[in-house]
Amino acid sequence: MTLGDAPPAVRSPIPANAGQAWVERLAASECPALTTRRKRRAERTGANHDPIVWVEAQGSNVVDADGNRYVDLTSGFGVAFIGHRHPTVVEAIKKQADVLLHTLGDLYPSSVKIELLERLCALSPWPQARAMLSLSGADAVTAALKTAVMATGRPGIVAFQGGYHGLSYGPLAVSGFAERFRAPFVRQLNSHVRFVRWPDTDDVDRALRSLPDDWSEIGALIVEPVQGRAGVRVPPPAFLNELGERCRRQGAVLIADEIFTGLGRCGAWWRSVREELDPDVICVGKALGGGLPVSACIAREEVMRAWGDPEREAIHTGTFYGDPLGAAAALATLDVIEKQGLVALSEERGAAFARSLEQASLQGVSEIRHAGTMLGLQLDAELGALRVTRALLERGYLVLPAGEHADVLQLVPPVTLRQSQFDGFVDVLGRVLETTL
Ligand SMILES: Cc1ncc(COP(=O)(O)O)c(C=O)c1O
Known part of the structure; x- marks a missing residue:
């Protein structure tokens, strides 16, 4: 399967050697607000929040410095609506x-x-x-x-x-x-x-x-x-x-x-x-x-x-x-x-993605909201989204926490994301919610 439409492939702890070296260089040079945010998240959730370092992206896939492949359900803050590097x-x-x-x-x-x-x-x-x-x-x-x-x-x-x-x-x-x-x-x-x-x-x-x-x-x-x-x-x-x-x-x-x-x-x-x-x-x-x-x-x-x-x-x-x-x-x-008619496709895919989420009867999710391919899963637990997004990252899915109290999972995938990629995500999400929340 070509990069862009592929499922995740995470083969090392994240970040592993190469990624960790970048993170250390980052911590030595970036504004301390960001380093502190990672530390604070680690303290609040008991999980490591060191970032992955991106080296390549194509379509719906991102590759990190350790060679791990992810499916991007953030479009990089909503930017890659038509996919990365179209x-x-x-x-x-x-x-x-x-x-x-x-x-x-x-x-x-x-x-x-x-x-x-x-x-x-x-x-x-x-x-x-x-x-x-x-x-x-x-x-x-x-x-x-x-x-x-x-x-x-x-x-x-x-x-x-x-x-x-x-x-x-x-x-x-x-x-x-x-x-x-x-x-x-x-x-x-x-x-x-x-x-x-x-x-x-x-x-x-x-x-x-x-x-x-x-x-x-x-x-x-x-x-x-x-x-x-x-x-x-x-x-x-x-x-x-x-x-x-x-x-x-x-x-x-x-x-x-x-x-x-x-x-x-x-x-x-x-x-x-x-x-x-x-x-x-x-x-x-x-x-x-x-x-x-x-x-x-x-x-x-x-x-x-x-x-x-x-x-x-x-x-x-x-x-x-x-x-x-x-x-x-x-x-x-x-x-x-x-x-490519992506406006209509966004409406269609968003509705299909929302249906997949609804049919999965996800534990700890009280509401699923969506408008086109902007989807939000309301979690019962405050800060729950911090724990869930990290667990998803470790399994190869990039998702962002949202909401003032980090109690929403925000999904804004590229409109070109395949239904099979989304179904794989929903499967993993179900298991992550059971074990994380
Ligand atoms: C609705 C909205 N307006 C404005 C902004 C700010 O955009 P930027 O971060 O490019 O300044 C954002 C960023 O997330 C946004 O979501």
């Missing part, structure tokens, strides 16, 4: 690298950057759109928040408890996920943010009631159509639509953070559009570059127009924004998603 993307990157690596981005751009801007505007739900390119999800959210201020002149933002929008200052201020991420910086964060409840099941009314009464200072609402990092928290039907209507009446700019959910991951190009939020701005990243860092903030033309004041400089740019390699990779990724 040949069409690799080819496009190589071709681009042969002619142009860098330009004077916002001053004298590359042709490939212009093509990507056009493509993103055409993919947007609006007849007239404009886009700004950047590198990370946090960059795209920053651009969206600034766009809302430019359009409304109002500093206030409504955001959700549990929402995750990135960790640079602008996005961190609107991220309601886990107070510990904010605590050391809180005095430096934008103080105009109002957090409201996120509805899990029948909590819609309370969530809507927690919206502010006075909107005179509020210019934007930012929302993930499905909360990913908070544990694949899918809002009830009609919630996003109702939310959108209420905010629109107040003149707020609606920002859909589709960095995780967009481009087919949740079974639609834009989950927010499918759920009738009717956003004004869409942030996209992660899967867009097929593995390279590319992101974008796309907006209705009339919302983005405020940037175009003739008296004003180009006041939001970045040295590498819209770089040719990233743009070429993104165009190739969008081609693959479009030509």
